[in-house]
Amino acid sequence: MSIIEIKKLKKSYGKKLALDIPSLNVEHGASIGIFGANGSGKSTLIKCITGLLPYEGQIFIDGNDIRKQPSILADVGILIEEPALYKDMTGRKNIMYFCSDTTAIHEYAELLGITDILDKKVKSYSLGMRQKLAILLACVKGKKLILLDEPFNGLDIISVEKAIELLNLCRQRGASILLTSHQLEISQKAIDMYYLLKNTQIYDCTAPKPFGGLKYLVEFFDIDSVKSAYSLLSENDIICSLSDYALKIQSDGQSVSDIAQILKDFNVKKIEDISYSVKEAYLQMEIKE
Amino acid sequence: MKREFKKFFTRKYILTILPILIIIIILGWNETFFGGNKSDSSVYSDFINGIKPYDTREELEELYDSVFFTTEYPGMEITYNQKKNNFIKSVYGLCLEKNLPYDSVTEMGNFKYTQFHFFSYFCIYMCNFILLSAIIIGSFYQTSDFLNKTAKLVYTSGEKRTKIVARKYCVSLFSLAVIVALIDAIFAFAGLKLSFTGAKYCVIFADGTLYYMNYLSFVTLNIFSHLLMLITVYTFVYYFAALIKNGIIASCAFLSITTILLFLGTSAQESAQAIFTAMFTEGLAAAITFRPISTLKYIALYTPFVLSAAIMATVTNLRLKHSDYSR
Numbered sequence: 148m149s150i151i152e153i154k155k156l157k158k159s160y161g162k163k164l165a166l167d168i169p170s171l172n173v174e175h176g177a178s179i180g181i182f183g184a185n186g187s188g189k190s191t192l193i194k195c196i197t198g199l200l201p202y203e204g205q206i207f208i209d210g211n212d213i214r215k216q217p218s219i220l221a222d223v224g225i226l227i228e229e230p231a232l233y234k235d236m237t238g239r240k241n242i243m244y245f246c247s248d249t250t251a252i253h254e255y256a257e258l259l260g261i262t263d264i265l266d267k268k269v270k271s272y273s274l275g276m277r278q279k280l281a282i283l284l285a286c287v288k289g290k291k292l293i294l295l296d297e298p299f300n301g302l303d304i305i306s307v308e309k310a311i312e313l314l315n316l317c318r319q320r321g322a323s324i325l326l327t328s329h330q331l332e333i334s335q336k337a338i339d340m341y342y343l344l345k346n347t348q349i350y351d352c353t354a355p356k357p358f359g360g361l362k363y364l365v366e367f368f369d370i371d372s373v374k375s376a377y378s379l380l381s382e383n384d385i386i387c388s389l390s391d392y393a394l395k396i397q398s399d400g401q402s403v404s405d406i407a408q409i410l411k412d413f414n415v416k417k418i419e420d421i422s423y424s425v426k427e428a429y430l431q432m433e434i435k436e
Numbered sequence: 437m438k439r440e441f442k443k444f445f446t447r448k449y450i451l452t453i454l455p456i457l458i459i460i461i462i463l464g465w466n467e468t469f470f471g472g473n474k475s476d477s478s479v480y481s482d483f484i485n486g487i488k489p490y491d492t493r494e495e496l497e498e499l500y501d502s503v504f505f506t507t508e509y510p511g512m513e514i515t516y517n518q519k520k521n522n523f524i525k526s527v528y529g530l531c532l533e534k535n536l537p538y539d540s541v542t543e544m545g546n547f548k549y550t551q552f553h554f555f556s557y558f559c560i561y562m563c564n565f566i567l568l569s570a571i572i573i574g575s576f577y578q579t580s581d582f583l584n585k586t587a588k589l590v591y592t593s594g595e596k597r598t599k600i601v602a603r604k605y606c607v608s609l610f611s612l613a614v615i616v617a618l619i620d621a622i623f624a625f626a627g628l629k630l631s632f633t634g635a636k637y638c639v640i641f642a643d644g645t646l647y648y649m650n651y652l653s654f655v656t657l658n659i660f661s662h663l664l665m666l667i668t669v670y671t672f673v674y675y676f677a678a679l680i681k682n683g684i685i686a687s688c689a690f691l692s693i694t695t696i697l698l699f700l701g702t703s704a705q706e707s708a709q710a711i712f713t714a715m716f717t718e719g720l721a722a723a724i725t726f727r728p729i730s731t732l733k734y735i736a737l738y739t740p741f742v743l744s745a746a747i748m749a750t751v752t753n754l755r756l757k758h759s760d761y762s763r
Contacts, residue, residue: 198592
């Protein structure tokens with residue numbers, strides 16, 4: 148049974164179709180990222196999954212239709228768009244108001260580094276603190292599933308790292324994660340499956356890749372080798388681009404060893420597989436369209 | 437429910453509500469026991485002065501027969517003298533029915549003509565308080581989640597939307613009901629001390645009908661009528677605000693209607709405020725004193741209000757499931 152199962156989902160705002168997803172399954176324990184341009188429907192998708200927005204089709208969380216059995220949402224942590232919390236309540240009281248089981252609150256708060264502000268009123272928090280508290284709330288509540296919409300907004304690099312660490316800990320404890328973000332490179336550390344939302348459709352960007360294929364970054368010790376290798380690869384109909392002491396290769400099925408074999412006579416420093424760059428995939432998709 | 441109560445009854449709420457309560461009581465006290473008595477009693481003291489003394493039951497029967505009673509119908513306009521005669525005849529009738537002592541009626545020792553000393557001003561005052569507080573709290577308590585953007589968290593907590601809305605409704609209504617009952621109790625105690633020493637019956641004269649009851653019934657009537665008014669108005673406002681998910685529009689709409697209805701006099705020089713108060717209170721008075729015809733009449737008057745509140749709650753509950761709660 149999937150943690151999220153979407154069937155024939157359609158969501159329109161007036162006459163404008165915002166989402167048209169025939170099918171989507173997210174397995175238990177998976178961590179998926181959904182990317183897309185502004186207004187592509189990322190937040191709309193999360194709002195549909197949580198039942199906040201009315202929609203056509205069916206959405207199941209852990210086998211439960213959320214419209215008929217909303218009680219499943221009691222184990223779903225949610226952060227949508229901005230950290231909206233009760234400002235006159237302390238951070239701890241906010242969490243206790245929304246979660247029935249708050250046993251993990253201390254451990255998670257410590258991991259995020261916000262233990263000392265938990266008993267202060269939310270109105271005294273900065274944006275970053277509110278964001279961290281909202282992530283904490285989502286993680287404490289989301290025992291089965293954590294839905295995060297732009298979770299790293301307003302966070303400094305260290306806080307992002309801590310948040311990712313917390314998300315990974317939640318995954319180890321059985322929670323599945325679905326997040327949307329514009330910060331592709333950062334989010335990559337917390338997810339292992341990527342989806343792209345574009346023109347109301349959703350595309351699976353995880354292997355097998357529908358676009359781009361395998362990609363390598365080959366670095367050389369000298370600039371002459373770069374130029375020569377570029378010529379050789381072009382002669383072998385391998386698409387590549389120059390970049391200082393490196394070459395970006397778009398492979399047509401060749402493995403690392405195949406590339407290494409072709410370039411054996413050159414002064415190669417290292418060959419790095421960059422196929423799984425979400426950013427690359429996203430940009431490729433955008434260019435392709 | 438427990439969590440909702442904890443959230444509602446915060447220290448800030450109590451510290452805010454306490455001074456407001458004290459101001460309400462001080463203002464209401466002044467209006468009820470000082471401001472209201474003068475003008476009101478000057479209008480209706482003529483009614484009471486029209487009651488002639490008697491020594492025997494025969495004399496009382498003669499007096500009763502000598503006064504002509506004009507039957508009133510809803511919407512019917514009667515003259516001042518007709519109204520006065522109706523009151524006097526009703527009092528004689530009550531004296532006969534209760535076989536009251538024949539030497540004490542001149543000073544109205546057995547009665548307190550409550551409607552014009554304590555009752556009406558307090559009721560109108562409470563009517564204003566109930567309407568304003570119900571409109572403001574009813575409009576904003578649930579919809580503040582949309583203003584604060586917390587609705588996204590509240591309505592994904594795993595409970596049904598109707599249950600969440602109903603829980604918030606119960607908690608906020610209960611808090612208002614406690615305040616209303618508290619004010620009623622304070623004024624009832626004050627009324628007992630100041631206005632009702634020695635009185636056997638509390639009398640309410642409305643639309644040609646004389647209602648009488650003891651003080652405890654009178655206090656109960658007050659509290660119940662106020663609570664009924666609160667529940668009706670609050671339910672309508674709360675569920676309307678929940679339906680449109682906008683407290684600002686709801687409060688503006690209801691405050692405008694209330695201002696027009698309550699503070700601008702009608703052509704009959706009787707403000708809707710008085711009608712509204714009478715509708716609830718006298719309707720209940722009729723019900724308590726078991727006047728079948730009157731009861732039907734007054735219940736018919738306030739039934740549309742109660743029904744409309746129930747319909748609003750039902751329609752909102754039906755719409756909740758299909759509403760957009762993503763704001």
